[in-house]
Amino acid sequence: MSTPTEWRDIQAVLDGERDELLRVLAGSDAPSEQPRPCPKCSEPMEWLAYVSDAESWRNLAGRGGYLQICRRCQVWTPLRVMVMG
Numbered sequence: 642m643s644t645p646t647e648w649r650d651i652q653a654v655l656d657g658e659r660d661e662l663l664r665v666l667a668g669s670d671a672p673s674e675q676p677r678p679c680p681k682c683s684e685p686m687e688w689l690a691y692v693s694d695a696e697s698w699r700n701l702a703g704r705g706g707y708l709q710i711c712r713r714c715q716v717w718t719p720l721r722v723m724v725m726g
């Protein structure tokens with residue numbers, strides 16, 4: 642199963658609910674390449690630093706990395722995993 646699976650998972654990151662967990666990404670930079678266009682609205686998507694929820698980390702299934710999102714259409718690309726654990 643790929644991560645994240647639902648937009649609310651991404652929304653939690655956007656809302657700052659996982660700022661503490663995002664520290665796992667300290668030292669890793671967002672990919673420098675240009676985001677691709679959104680498949681729905683064709684506007685450029687944006688890179689987002691993403692981290693899975695606290696429970697996933699307790700279960701050793703945590704994932705941190707970067708993905709591209711379109712907030713308007715609520716679409717996202719597969720996570721580029723930088724940190725697991």
Ligand SMILES: [Zn+2]
Pocket residue numbers: 679680681682683684711712713714715
């Ligand atoms: Zn879009």
